[in-house]
Amino acid sequence: MATPPTTTTTTTTPIFISTTTLRSILSHKTLITHLQTTLPNATLSLSTPPRHSLSTSQNSTLLLMPSFSTSPSLPYIGVKLVTSHPQNSSLNLPGIHACYTLFNSLTGQTLALFDATELTLFRTSSISALASSYLSKNNPHVLVMVGSGNLSPHLIKAHLSVRPTIKRVIIWNRTTEKAAALAARLTAEEGFKTVSFESNGCLETVVGLGDIVCCATNSETELVKGVDLKEGAHLDLIGSFKPSMKECDDVAIKRGKVFVDNEVALEEAGELVGAFDRGVISKGDICGTLVELIEGKKIGRKNDEEITVFKSVGSGVVDLLTAQLVYETVITDLTEQN
Template structure:
């Protein structure tokens, strides 16, 4: 049987978008994450400050099972002030290797890979933590991750029919709302912007945050009964998107235990005695496996804090790579 070339392939953002959807990636994570955590090793990621405002992240992950023969490494740069240059704040590349031979299999433009996997993890958590009949999504931030988070949350909760976007620069929130209004995928959903975060926080059944803020944005006293808070932006102890009251009022879950050491919202709450690490209700994998109970009723506040991991990067890269290779094999068989 004909086989595809063993030369490493480059997977562009265009190819990634042609293969992935948030809905399929959410389902992929839901079915693969529990077993993946048993066979994948993720050394602590390296975080290096390359300037007072810039960060370099290195995220390795490798399989110890021959049934999942992959090694992956992601390199990420974070330059929050790129917005003034009209450039994304996050750039990334990903290299996929064979764990059996060490051969380089693929190189990815991983900026979009990161956006897809981050937003899909948030939406997967929402399946367990937000209300089944959630109607209003408040999006805090309007950077490159925000439209992905909106799309993913709409995929997980199709009952959402109103999205309110806030950004420190109101024009950016206005622009994103206008762009999403023209997207035919979101028929029946209203998109609007609002310049006063305090007024709109209390409207959200789901409040999703994707900012680089080092000062609290979401106030726990403003949250509506039964709200789910999705915190995505912070990845170091100096950053935070919500206040202590949010953490105190909410049942808090994390994507993985690294969040307990890196997320500013949690690290600060531990230091101030607001909660302890024992008060964290569980991880995403524990929710998927049913080891931990997610939302218990329609009145409680839930909080999900994610910082990302090499596991979800590798699972995303695996899905895309195997889809590309399957298509190559099918083409060769036709020829």
């Protein structure tokens, strides 16, 4: 993490941090390390009001995610605005768009504006991979990616960064051509020559192969069946952020040791809310949060036979910490150039 520069409290002109700049600064590995070292303390010092979720149409959602701190070591207010339009896939457009504004919490000055779509992709995938470093087996070989949207390549790369023993990635999507296209694109990229990328149209078959099964969809009907998960699998659920959405069935939740990114998941994640309502599990059966795993207060995987589940819904804390890393790096670079 960069040391907060003195210009944080003196600059008067907000800077715009483009996607290109953000990509030049962030990598999944560096962000995972930053989150691992800063999340426990930030969770204590940051105030994060409940996320506002507003339906703007039958299929579209506007999310408002604020977080703020007056601590001198983290003097920021951050607000992210996110639009979710799942129907955009038919237009060949991303389903998620976002912008982020960073303020100085001591003076109220606007510090930076971000094109936060990429910020969201980096932070979401890095949180999943960080959780996987505690919950998946130490030597997984097969990663199954359910979904092939813009988040999917980030998730694949993030998981590969913490589990380099993965040698086979199988991608499934309802539209088989999209899964095949993503597999081909990743195959052509530098840096993954030891990894095999492929697509498969039979979800039940590929789920049973996965040491890690990662889901990033907008599904409102269960996709992953718990009976198909193999012994020792880790199930990573990212897509749902409201009770009507779910990516797995009750059997998967019942079979697994379930951890969440934060307590909000207990109220928003369809997989969990539905399981609570049906008496499949209770809130007391949730094994812990990501911060508790990092701090060692909760133990994740105890052996290679356990099935683990991680459900994330996102939080303003992680957005702010990601924005902090990018902003402070940009300001430091600008200071060194002057």
